[in-house]
Amino acid sequence: MPIIARALLSAALLVLGLGAGPAPAAGKIRVVATTTDLKALTEAVGGKLVDVDALARGNQNPHDLEVRPSLMVKVRRADLLIVNGLELDQWAEVVVQGANNPNVIPGARGRVEASSGVPLLEVPQTRVDRSMGDVHPVGNPHYTADPGTVGVVTANILAGLARVAPEQRGIFERNREEFLARLDRALAGWSAEMAPFKGARIVVDHNMWPYFLARFGLVQAGSIEERPGIPPTPAHLTRLIASMKADKVRLILTVPWGDQKLAARIAQETGARVVVAASAVGAVKGAEGYLETIDYNVKSIAQAMK
Numbered sequence: 001m002p003i004i005a006r007a008l009l010s011a012a013l014l015v016l017g018l019g020a021g022p023a024p025a026a027g028k029i030r031v032v033a034t035t036t037d038l039k040a041l042t043e044a045v046g047g048k049l050v051d052v053d054a055l056a057r058g059n060q061n062p063h064d065l066e067v068r069p070s071l072m073v074k075v076r077r078a079d080l081l082i083v084n085g086l087e088l089d090q091w092a093e094v095v096v097q098g099a100n101n102p103n104v105i106p107g108a109r110g111r112v113e114a115s116s117g118v119p120l121l122e123v124p125q126t127r128v129d130r131s132m133g134d135v136h137p138v139g140n141p142h143y144t145a146d147p148g149t150v151g152v153v154t155a156n157i158l159a160g161l162a163r164v165a166p167e168q169r170g171i172f173e174r175n176r177e178e179f180l181a182r183l184d185r186a187l188a189g190w191s192a193e194m195a196p197f198k199g200a201r202i203v204v205d206h207n208m209w210p211y212f213l214a215r216f217g218l219v220q221a222g223s224i225e226e227r228p229g230i231p232p233t234p235a236h237l238t239r240l241i242a243s244m245k246a247d248k249v250r251l252i253l254t255v256p257w258g259d260q261k262l263a264a265r266i267a268q269e270t271g272a273r274v275v276v277a278a279s280a281v282g283a284v285k286g287a288e289g290y291l292e293t294i295d296y297n298v299k300s301i302a303q304a305m306k
Helices: 003-018 036-049 069-076 091-099 147-164 166-197 210-216 234-247 260-270 290-305
Strands: 029-033 050-054 080-083 111-113 201-204 219-223 251-254 273-276
Touching: 029 036, 029 147, 036 050, 036 080, 036 147, 036 166, 036 290, 069 091, 080 091, 080 147, 111 147, 147 166, 147 210, 166 210, 166 290, 201 234, 210 219, 219 234, 234 260, 251 260, 251 290, 260 273, 273 290
Parallel strands: 029 050, 029 080, 080 111, 201 219, 201 251, 251 273
Antiparallel strands: none
16 A cells, blocks of 8 residues: 555544544644744744644755655644745645645645745746756745745734634734734844855855845855755765865755764865754754844854854
8 A cells, every 4th residue: 555545544544543642732723844843933823722742853855755645634623834945845635635734735824835925035037957967946935044035924823813713813913013023133143143255155064044044145166956845966975075175165054854974074075063053943952932043053154153
C-alpha cells in the first residue's frame, strides 16, 4: 500500500476516536500552523485566546515533512489552519485531505495563506523545471526570516482569527499592535548591530536567507548546494572554495538540518567561520520565540564577522 494511502487510512482510524488527543482550554480557538514561525506569530496575535500547534518542528527541513496520521488529527480538530504557502509546505494539502475538515480547505473561512501580500523575492522570470533543482516557481518561500514581513503576515493571521472569532477582533488588534511595537524597537537595534557588515559576502548551505540578507544588507556570494535541494558535486565544491578564497568570504551560514561536516571542511579550507543559524523558531537553543530567533541570528552573525 502506498505511503500516503497508509497515512490516510491510519488518520481515518484516529479521527474516529483512536487518537483524539487532549482538548485545548475551554473557549480557546484551535489553530494549526505549518511552521513554528507562524505558530509564534499566531500566539503573539491571539494571546490567551488561542491554542496553537505547529506541524513542522523548528529544526526540521520544512520542505520534506513526513505526512503522519497524527498531523491529520491535529488539522481535523482545527478551527484555523495557517499555511506558509509558496510551495514550502505542499505536504499540508495531503494532511488537509486526510483530515476531512472542510473549514480549512483552500478558500474556506478557517484557512489563512500567510504569504498573501508579502513582497516576494526570487520569482522566476523563465520556465522552471526539475533539472533546476527545488526552485520555487512562485518565489522564495522563506519570507518569515525577514522581520520586515511580519506586519503583513500578522495582518493575515489577525484576519483569519477574526473570521472565526469576530467578537474578539479588538483583542487581536491590540495584541498585534503591541507585538509590532516590540518588533520595531528590536529591528532598530538589529539594524544598528548589522550596519558595520553591510555589503559583506557570505556563503549559505541552503537558499533560505534572501529575505534576511536583503533586510540587513548582506550579499550571498555562493551556495554549498549547486542547485537548490541537490547535493554538491566535487567540481562545484572546488569552484566554491576557490571563489571564497578570492573574495575573502568570512562566513558560512548553515541550517540545523544541513551537512555540518561539509560546512566545517569548507571553512577549514577557506578560513571562514560557520554559523548554524536558527532557520525557524525553536531550531536551536536560545531561539524559543520569533523575536528571540531573529536576535539569535543577528548576534551570531555579528559575532562571527568581527
